[in-house]
Amino acid sequence: MAEMISVREAAERWQITERRVSTLCKDGKIAGAEKQGKRWMIPADTQKPVDQRIRTGAYRKTERASRLPLPIGVSSYRLTSSEYYYIDKTLMIRDFIDERPMVTLFTRPRRFGKTLNMDMLRTYFEKSAEDTSVYFRDKKIWSCGQKYRNYQGKYPVIFLTFKDVKFDTWEETFAAIRDIFAREAQRHKELQSGEKCDAYSRKIYEKLADGKSSEVELASALLDLSALLHTYYGIAPIIIIDEYDTPIQQGYMKGYYDEVIRFMRNLFSGGFKDNPHLSFGFLTGILRVAKESIFSGMNNLSIHSVLDNKYSAYFGFTGDEVMEMARYYGASDKYEELCQWYDGYRFGKTEIFNPWSVVSYFSNECEPRPYWMSTGSNDIIGEVLAGADEEIYQRLTALLNGETFTTFIDTGVIYPQIRSNPYTIYSFLLMTGYLKTLNTTMAFNGDFMCEVALPNREISLVYNKEILQRLENLILPSTAISIQEAIFSGDNVRLKSQIQTLLIQSVSSFDTAGENFYHGFMLGLCALTGGSFVTSNRESGDGRYDIQLKPVKKGLPGILIELKAEKDCSVEKLKKLSETALQQINDKRYDTELLSAGVRTIYKYGVAFSGKKVEVIVG
Template structure:
């Protein structure tokens, strides 16, 4: 029986147990172990495998009552040296995801943040039965669970939980944080940015900076948010973006992986069509295919559609383009013709400057997957990239935004003409 396609499945255990097809990215574990950095930030575009990779790390490293080594049977990580295999099931793990925190107001976001923390405390509720926690710690633990702790305690909760786990397991903690920048984007576009930044700065700094209980911290997101805002108290993360070679082959799909997929499902396909629609992303030295679109294309037996484009409203991109200066619109016209533009890229995004500085717009479009780079070079202290639209799917998004804008404005103009005509008629009729 053929393996199922993991459309929307990002839990590693589920994929391995329920006969889903898995593209073996398990050497990602080895690269994480080899990396000398204690805290690693890995920004990548949405739906390029960030959550699944963190899930894999969790099941590999976590010291759990259940032995999860069977999940890695026949994977590449099992063929590595003993030093890597010895780390399997060794560490306590804190696993947090911010991907669903995208509320319209700070009170709503604050509640979700507290619930997220409480769920992870509940996952480690066995600590309450141990002698590691004194009475004060147990009362604090219970307040976190019941959502009754003061806000400052939630900001310190990542550090506190890692201390408890390290003391109980007699081993340092691995902290996994997925989509750390999702609540920050939501906060910016819903006008509670300062409150969210203050929480995230304190929360991450407490847990990831100078934490003696920390073995490694791995964060994923779409953007590298500027140090002046969220990382002002956290100066130790090593950042590997899609511009870097490190980790470049573990997010998205390589060409040989695509061919293996289509051959496995015995689908006839025009490889050039796949390349034109879903290829073209440069991650470091690798050319990458969009995994979401490829999997959905397979599910539809090779039917070409803009699958990734339809997973988001693209409102942010639309606002940036529509409200941009004429210079940006001229550059977009060049891109739509299939040419490249050379732009200064700032890898640290400051949200308050997204719609104020032109180079921030191009940086945002590049790092979030709406553009790709062809060449890059450093001139003195600055990075410059030749940018282009990676494929037909992304071209569809830009063309759709422009078409919608044209139709909306045309409708508005017609309405204004109608109202003016009606006004003139009323003035004439009643004189």
């Protein structure tokens, strides 16, 4: 019987995604592939199928010229759904109407469509002089029936977004929130002259609209404004607050955490807890912040995090949606690359692509880059690393090597716990989009035990930059240039000297405990070189290399680095260890991938560490 391999093994061998291999099997494009139970098995000697799809950039550009523009940075539902390429998420409205919880909180990473979805809900439900049904008549929700259409344009809406409330002091933050309420009050100018509102109510309105409310008065603004709208329209309003926890994160980073928590607790208590003037409420954020008692006593709160299956397909893009988008822009041949870079998130049971990065990818002529990296502050990652001990740092660097581990996940993690409880680091990284779950098991206390990994290539690069930042900050630009010159010229003596100096000057004693640290250390050095695509712990030839630098442009050499580490080595033993590492590169034919890519000049480095000593040999 012929030897068979799994979909995962085939994907690694052919350098494509597992999803693509499974699709090829289903489509009958892999000869001899057979399904054994729920798994596809493939003959081991099968060659990678030839891709017959259209690949010419000229065709893609011609097609794109007649297509809808991409909604880069557009969060208005009306504008996006009518003038840009829009992926229809309106069935979210149907699912909400079927369930109708009093208050719903959606927690998702930044740039995963929270603001656009909240604006969609506002546009659908809000009473308006404009016939807003025109924005939904060609969408999925409209074909769901009259039951759902009856909700369209029925309610007054209070809509607030705190996504830009990022200031250094509580005074500035309070002033910004007061201005947001003033603009929303001004949007409801009908309350100022309405005969249904008495003089006292109009006075409350005018103070709010003029931006003159005190902190105590503003804490009751949701209750007051909802009461005014209820009286005026005869139907209780819907309250929508987008990115509610942005001021909380900023308060934690800038030292006014207690003040912002106290204000938010009072604000939400008035607006959402036992408010007789509320029809429904929606909130979005990155974290739940439940343990802060912000939502204390709110038994009407329905929470949907990245671990929950309900609403899982409405934030971010599904595989089918991305595939259709690629076809629309004449880039079907790029689907595998999209999967490698931006797929891999799992919300509930749904595989999700990063929507911001996918849209940016198509907008930039299908050039893969870590687009998500520059969309917001990663100061919290620095906070994580500042308190990381040896075990945490080794686990984080192990993720870069493609490894996974199982950890406790607290979906109610709060910012102060990042410093005091190291296990909350992984909860925070999962909730903020830096990790994905592979397997999830309910823990005894209602939280979860999850096997976690990096989602995709984009996040690997984010980790290379953010998690290795503390190393990068210690390296002078002149040192980085010297390391780059040494690596790309095959100068092992110069490279050894630079590494030795960094180990002595920059690395604390606990950091030199094991090979995982040295792997992360060398990845950091390689990430500074530029001009090459850095990969780690990937299959090539007859095994898995430690580090590879594949040149982006022709003319540059390829680099292979194999690492060894032992404690208390003599100079002679350390040299032999580096020779063993170099021999492993040759014996295992780690240069196979580079040779297949047409790279003809390849420098192979055997690098051995022992404490703060290093030996480098080149071949």
